Amino acid sequence: MRNNRNSGWRVRCLNDCVRTLAQKLALAVALSIALPAAAAGNSGAVANIDLASGQAWTLSIDDGPAREITVPGGGFNSDRQAPPWIEMCGDGRGKRAVKDHVVYQRKLTIPKNAAGCATVLEVGAVNHGAEVYLVDGAKETLVATHIGPNMPIVADLTAYVVPGHEYLLKIKAYPMWHYPHTVPNGFIYQEGWTQPTNGWASKFSFGIAKYIRLMVYPPVRIRDLFVQPSVSKASLVCDVWLENHSAVERSVKLRTRLTSWNSAHWKYPALPDTTATVPAHGQSKVTIGPVNWALGSGSYWWPNKPFRENYAPQLHNLDIALSEKGKTLQTLTRRFGFAEWTEGPYYYLVNGVRLNFISDATPEAAMSEYDCYSTAAAFLPPTVAGSGCPETWKRYMRLGICANRIHQSTPTEYMMNAADETGFMLIPETAIRGYQQERWNEENFTRAPRELAQACRNHPSVCFYSLQNEENPAWVGALADAIVTVDATRPLVFEDSEQNHPGAVFGRSGAHAYALLHYRPAPTNATSMIAGMGECAWNGSANQRTNAPFLEQFAFQVLQGRCANWAYYSGWDWINYWPNFLEGMSAAKHVWKQQYHEDRQAGQDGWNSPVINCVQKAFSPCLVLDADFYFTNGTFGANWPAKLPLYHSGQSFERTVQVFNDELDGDEVLLRWSLHWDSPQGPLVDEKQEHLKIKPGFHLAETIHAQIPSIHIKVVRHLYLVLESVKAGQLRFHDESVCFLVPPTDL
Numbered sequence: 001m002r003n004n005r006n007s008g009w010r011v012r013c014l015n016d017c018v019r020t021l022a023q024k025l026a027l028a029v030a031l032s033i034a035l036p037a038a039a040a041g042n043s044g045a046v047a048n049i050d051l052a053s054g055q056a057w058t059l060s061i062d063d064g065p066a067r068e069i070t071v072p073g074g075g076f077n078s079d080r081q082a083p084p085w086i087e088m089c090g091d092g093r094g095k096r097a098v099k100d101h102v103v104y105q106r107k108l109t110i111p112k113n114a115a116g117c118a119t120v121l122e123v124g125a126v127n128h129g130a131e132v133y134l135v136d137g138a139k140e141t142l143v144a145t146h147i148g149p150n151m152p153i154v155a156d157l158t159a160y161v162v163p164g165h166e167y168l169l170k171i172k173a174y175p176m177w178h179y180p181h182t183v184p185n186g187f188i189y190q191e192g193w194t195q196p197t198n199g200w201a202s203k204f205s206f207g208i209a210k211y212i213r214l215m216v217y218p219p220v221r222i223r224d225l226f227v228q229p230s231v232s233k234a235s236l237v238c239d240v241w242l243e244n245h246s247a248v249e250r251s252v253k254l255r256t257r258l259t260s261w262n263s264a265h266w267k268y269p270a271l272p273d274t275t276a277t278v279p280a281h282g283q284s285k286v287t288i289g290p291v292n293w294a295l296g297s298g299s300y301w302w303p304n305k306p307f308r309e310n311y312a313p314q315l316h317n318l319d320i321a322l323s324e325k326g327k328t329l330q331t332l333t334r335r336f337g338f339a340e341w342t343e344g345p346y347y348y349l350v351n352g353v354r355l356n357f358i359s360d361a362t363p364e365a366a367m368s369e370y371d372c373y374s375t376a377a378a379f380l381p382p383t384v385a386g387s388g389c390p391e392t393w394k395r396y397m398r399l400g401i402c403a404n405r406i407h408q409s410t411p412t413e414y415m416m417n418a419a420d421e422t423g424f425m426l427i428p429e430t431a432i433r434g435y436q437q438e439r440w441n442e443e444n445f446t447r448a449p450r451e452l453a454q455a456c457r458n459h460p461s462v463c464f465y466s467l468q469n470e471e472n473p474a475w476v477g478a479l480a481d482a483i484v485t486v487d488a489t490r491p492l493v494f495e496d497s498e499q500n501h502p503g504a505v506f507g508r509s510g511a512h513a514y515a516l517l518h519y520r521p522a523p524t525n526a527t528s529m530i531a532g533m534g535e536c537a538w539n540g541s542a543n544q545r546t547n548a549p550f551l552e553q554f555a556f557q558v559l560q561g562r563c564a565n566w567a568y569y570s571g572w573d574w575i576n577y578w579p580n581f582l583e584g585m586s587a588a589k590h591v592w593k594q595q596y597h598e599d600r601q602a603g604q605d606g607w608n609s610p611v612i613n614c615v616q617k618a619f620s621p622c623l624v625l626d627a628d629f630y631f632t633n634g635t636f637g638a639n640w641p642a643k644l645p646l647y648h649s650g651q652s653f654e655r656t657v658q659v660f661n662d663e664l665d666g667d668e669v670l671l672r673w674s675l676h677w678d679s680p681q682g683p684l685v686d687e688k689q690e691h692l693k694i695k696p697g698f699h700l701a702e703t704i705h706a707q708i709p710s711i712h713i714k715v716v717r718h719l720y721l722v723l724e725s726v727k728a729g730q731l732r733f734h735d736e737s738v739c740f741l742v743p744p745t746d747l
Contacts, residue, residue: 043215043217043332044217044218044221044222044322044330044331044332045215045216045217046113046114046117046216046217046218047111047113047114047214047215047216048213048214048215048216049111049213049214049215049216050211050212050213051071051106051108051169051212051213051214052071052072052211052212052213053070053071053106054068054070054073055068056071056106056107057069057070057071057104057105057106058104058105058106059076059102059103059104059105059207060102060103060105061097061098061102062098062099062100062101062102063103066103066105069081069104070082071104071106071208071212072124072205072208072209072210072211072212072371072374074205074209074369074370074371074375075127075204075205075206075207075208075209075370075371076098076102076173076206076207076208077204077205077206077207077370078203078205078370078371079370080369080370080375098175098206100174100178101172101173101174101175101178102172102173102206102207103170103171103172103173104170104171104172104173104207104208105168105169105170105171106168106169107166107167107168107169108134108166108167108168108169108214109164109165109166109167110157110161110162110163110164110165110166110167110214111163111164111214111216112163112164113163113216114161114163114216115163116219117158117216117217117218117219117245118156118158118216118217118218118219118221118243118245119156119157119158119161119214119215119216119217120154120155120156120157120158120214120215120216120217121143121144121154121155121157121169121212121213121214121215122152122153122154122155122211122212122213122214122215123152123153123154123155123171123208123210123211123212124152124153124208124209124210124211124212124374124412125149125150125151125152125153125205125208125209125210125410126146126153126171126173126207126208126209127149127150127173127175127176127186127204127205127206127207127209128147128148128149128174128175128176128178128179128183128184128185128186128206129145129146129147129148129173129174129178129179129183130144130145130146130153130171130172130173130174131144131145131171131172132144132145132153132155132169132170132171133169133170133171133172134157134160134161134167134168134169134170135167135168135169135170136165136167136168140170141160143155143156143157143160144156147179147183147444147447148183148184148431148444148447148448148451149176149183149184149185149186149204149431150186150209150409150410150431151410151448151451151452151455152210152451152455156245158245171208173206173207173208175206176188179441179444180439181436181437181438181439182438182439182440182441182444183438183441183444184430184431184432184433184438184444184445184448185431185432185433185436185438186204186365186408186409186431186433187202187204187363187364187365187366187407187408187409187431187433187469188202188204188365189202189365189366189592202365202366202591203365203366203367203368203369203370203372203591204364204365204370205370205371209371209374210371210373210374210412211374217245217330218322218329218330219244219245219246219250219329220242220243220244220245220246220250220252220278220322220324220329220330221242221243221245221322221329221330222240222241222242222243222320222322222330222332223241223242223243223283224240224241224454225238225239225240225241225318225320225334225458226238226239226457226458226487227318227334227336227458228489229293229336229337229338229339229340230290230293230340231300231338231339231340231351231352232340232342232352233290234292234293234294235289235290235291235292235293236269236289236290236291236293236338237287237288237289237290237291238256238287238288238289238318238334239285239286239287239288240254240274240285240286240287240288240320241283241284241285241286242276242278242283242284242285242286242322243278243282243283244278244279244280244281244282244283244284245281246280246281247280247281248280249277249278249279249280250277250278250280250324251275251276251277251278251324252275252276252277252278252322252323252324252329253273253274253275253276253322253323253324254273254274254275254276254286254288254320254321254322255273255320255321255323256271256272256273256274256288256318256319256320256321257270257271257318257319258271258316258317258318258319259316259317259319260314260315260316260317261315261316261317261335262312262314262315264314266295266299266316267295268295268316269291269292269293269294270291271288271289271291272288272289272291274286274288293338295338297351298314299314299316299338300314300337300338300339300351301313301314301315301337301338301339301420301460301461302314302339302350302351302423302664303350303355303402303423303424303425303664304397304402304422304423304424305355305397305402305423305621305662305663305664306621306622306663306732307394307397307398307400309394311422311423312421313337313420313421313422313423313460314337314338315335315336315337315420315421315460316335316336316337316338317333317334317335317336318333318334318335318336319331319332319333320332320333320334334458335417335420335458336458336460337420337459337460337461338460339351339460340352340489341463341464341489341490341491342491343491343514343530344530345527345528345529346526346527346528346529346530346531346565346567347530347565347567347697348463348464348491348530348567348568349697350463350664353664353665353696353697354695354696354697354698355463355664355697356562356567356568356662356697357402357403357425357463357532357567357568357569357570358400358401358402358403358558358569358570358619359401359402359403359404359405359427359568359569359570360396360401360403360404360405360570360571360573360574361404361405361407361534361535361570361571361572361573362404362405362406362407362573362574362575363407363408363409363572363573364406364407364408364409365408365409365591366573366591366592367575367585367590367591368579368584368585368586368589368590368591369584369589373409373411373412373415374412376582376583376584376585377583377584378391378392378582378583378584378585379392379412379414379415380414381414387583388418388583389414389415389418390418390421390422391583392418392582392583393418393419393422393424394422394424395581395582396424396574397422397423397424398616399612399615399616399619400615400616400618400619400620400621401574401619402424402425403424403425403426403427403463403570404424404425404426404427405426405427405429405466405495405534405570406426406427406428406429407429407469407572407573408429408430408431408432408433408469409429409431410428410431410452410455410456411426411428411456416456416459416461416462417459419459419461420459420460420461423461424461425461425462425463426456426459426461426462426463427462427463427464427465427466427493428452428455428456428462428465428466429452429465429466429467429468429469429495430448430449430452430466430467430468430469430479431448432445432448432467432468432469432475432479433468433469433470434468434469434470434471434472434475434497434498435469435470435471435472435497436470438472440472440474440475442478445475445478445479446478446479446481446482447482448479449465449467449479449480449482449483449486450482450483450485450486452465452483453465453483453486453487453490454486454487456487457486457487457489457490462490463490463491464490464491464492464493465483465487465490465491465492465493466492466493466494466495466516466534467479467480467483467492467493467494467513468494468495469494469495470495470496470497470498470518471494471495471496471497471498471499471515472498473498473499473505476494476505476507476513477505477506477507477508477511478507479494479507479513480492480505480506480507480509480511480512480513481507481508481509481511483511484507484509484511488511491514492511492512492513492514493513493514493515493516493532493534493568494513494514494515494516495516495518495534495535496515496516496517496518496534497518497519499515499517500517500520501515501517502514502515502517502526502529502530502531502532503515503529504529504530514529514530514531514532515532515534516532516533516534516535516568516570517531517532517533517534518533518534518535518536519535519536520533522557522560523560523561523564523566524564525564525565526564526565526566526567527565530567530568531564531565531566531567532566532567532568532569532570533557533561533566533568533569533570534568534570535570535571535572536554536557536569536570536571536572551574551577551578551611551612551614551615552611552614552615552635552636552637552640553635553636554571554615555614555615555617555618555619555636556618556630556634556635556636557569558618558619559618559623559625559627559630559631560631562623562625562660562699563625563627563658563699575590576590576592578606580604580606581606614636617733617735620660620732620733621660621661621662621663621732622659622660622661622662622663622669622725622727622732622733623658623659623660623662623725623733624657624658624659624660624671624673624723624724624725624733624735625657625658625660625723626655626656626657626721626723626738627656627657627658628655628656629641629645629655629738632645641737641739644718644739644740644741645740645741646740646741646742646743647708647719647740647741647742648708648742648743648745649708649709649710649711649712649713649742649745650707650708650709650710651707651708652705652706652707652708653675653686653704653705653706653707653708653719654703654704654705654706655703655704655721655738656701656702656703656704657671657673657701657702657703657704657723658699658700658701658702659671659692659694659699659700659701659702659725660694660699661694661695661696661697661698661699661727662696662697662699663696663727663732664696664697665696666696666727666728667693667694667695667696668691668692668693668727668728669691669692669693669694669725669726669727670689670690670691670692670725670726670727671689671690671692671702671723671724671725672687672688672689672723672724672725672726673687673688673689673704673721673722673723673724674686674687674721674722675687675706675719675720675721675722676719676720676722677717677718677719677720678717678718678720679718679720680720680722680736682720685706685708685709685719686706686707688704688706690702704721708742711745712745713742713743713744713745714744714746715744716741716742716743716744717741717742718739718740718741718742719739719740719741719742720736720738720739721736721738721739721740722734722735722736723735723736723738
């Protein structure tokens with residue numbers, strides 16, 4: 001019966017949609033959604049006109065003379081502009097070529113098929129604020145304003161334009177100093193403007209960034225929606241916001257269905273039709289469901305842990321048709337993953353399973369390109385196999401890094417789509433940095449987390465939100481209160497540099513965020529609350545942040561955090577130490593790089609180098625660790641290990657190892673160990689294997705017992721302990737670096 005109803009749904013949509021050009025275009029989009037290569041979401045627009053250009057736009061600074069500029073081109077301060085318009089710190093005194101504002105202008109013709117429709121300007125971001133004007137002859141009209149960096153801007157032009165008519169589009173953009181420290185700054189290195197040679201120079205984009213386009217929509221349209229799966233309740237709910245751009249009240253109908261992005265054959269629940277009345281020039285919210293979701297864990301979105309090269313998470317499509325009096329106005333698809341992110345007593349869970357995080361923290365403004373997430377090949381669609389953003393997320397996962405904090409910026413829709421499709425996890429963060437000179441502004445600052453959640457909430461790869469970097473503790477509660485009004489389905493964190501200890505900050509609503517610490521000493525055991533390291537900066541002491549030795553330091557600190565039950569561990573940031581780790585990037589182009597990256601210089605392949613092998617072992621989900629041996633020897637280095645335990649001929653041998661099961665399914669782990677003379681492949685002394693039960697996300701201590709043979713030893717010999725773990729018949733971990741000394745028997 002459900003198949004018959006779906007067939008009827010298709011026929012009715014077909015009959016309705018062929019009547020107008022706009023409906024034909026919408027149908028073409030709707031029919032493409034079943035293909036695995038279909039986009040994660042579509043706009044349901046009648047027309048989509050890209051306004052990007054290298055010739056059509058001009059820019060003037062502080063009402064001075066205008067000249068051509070590329071839009072978007074990494075911002076007006078970008079070195080992608082020819083020549084750059086502004087040098088932020090070139091004179092060593094924080095030179096600013098813009099005193100207050102710049103003005104972008106270009107001609108804009110409204111399409112003739114926009115008659116009776118909604119005409120909307122959409123901009124990826126204008127940093128740090130914008131006023132959008134339409135100029136028609138001598139008449140100049142302000143149509144929209146926005147304050148805050150990195151967030152999408154929507155300007156409704158419908159009431160101000162005539163189809164077929166030409167206008168002058170004018171966007172007045174303000175840098176952050178127009179707002180005296182009362183607007184989120186993004187991670188712009190203010191300290192670098194006075195000392196540019198110290199490597200802190202910012203590549204943040206000022207002005208228009210990401211994209212700019214003119215959209216034509218039906219007069220009543222789906223403006224936004226929020227798909228909310230719940231594993232714990234086995235239910236699905238979707239909130240839909242409808243917008244009426246016309247001058248009369250409209251009554252509309254929503255028809256919805258579920259399909260598989262993976263082309264899998266799920267027996268989806270039927271979704272009810274819904275009707276709504278949308279006031280003139282107003283909005284209405286419609287809730288679809290809740291409906292029962294009884295498809296089981298195989299239908300859930302799961303992170304790619306352990307990493308598999310060709311893993312494809314389960315994703316689903318919500319197909320929506322909006323109609324009025326039997327005529328289809330709009331069809332669109334929203335892809336989603338059935339995933340639920342929650343907190344445990346001292347850890348995070350995905351779909352009810354404990355998940356431990358090893359992460360990076362990527363600062364867009366300190367990478368190789370201006371407007372990096374929109375311009376750098378590493379974050380764009382692939383051009384050949386093994387390229388683009390999917391490859392970026394896979395490179396992280398090959399290391400054992402399963403997440404990335406999008407540091408004081410906003411991921412693009414494509415970055416999130418690629419993370420959804422590869423099983424990588426993202427932590428979007430607001431552009432609020434309490435450690436700088438920012439001053440609390442209720443309206444500007446609480447807007448930032450609301451807009452962040454609205455942009456990211458439909459992606460299963462978004463595991464939690466970071467409210468603030470290097471926080472001002474007094475601000476955290478209000479930011480938590482603000483974000484849960486838009487999305488209350490994710491855990492919240494803040495990046496700490498003031499609190500200096502694990503713990504949560506609560507807002508008045510009861511919403512709370514846990515601290516992710518910065519540059520703290522080695523972690524102690526955490527089993528009473530969530531504890532995490534947000535930035536360890538790869539160093540052992542806070543006064544050595546810019547001269548920390550190699551990546552081995554970070555690997556060692558992750559081992560400490562894993563043994564201490566810390567839920568999250570991250571450095572800042574990976575490509576500072578391996579600048580050409582990502583496609584198209586290099587030490588020459590990278591803004592803030594450490595001096596210690598000799599084996600990972602541009603043009604060299606650091607994969608399979610000793611340091612990367614060391615990192616991958618430390619990050620292994622099924623790690624087996626002789627913690628006493630590793631922690632006694634300290635940070636990895638050229639002479640590691642330097643302190644070898646002493647055992648004697650004939651002595652009982654006993655070691656305690658930590659066995660980890662950080663994979664998301666299966667609790668059977670086989671521990672194998674063997675003891676060898678002189679080398680890991682030397683004569684066998686003893687070997688055993690033990691079948692262990694370890695819940696996903698947990699680890700346990702297991703004691704190894706053996707007897708060293710009672711033999712005569714003339715010169716000091718080494719004993720090597722080889723440690724392995726096996727799951728589902730496959731070797732998951734192998735380590736042969738643990739060794740001991742056995743002195744001569746005549747001593």
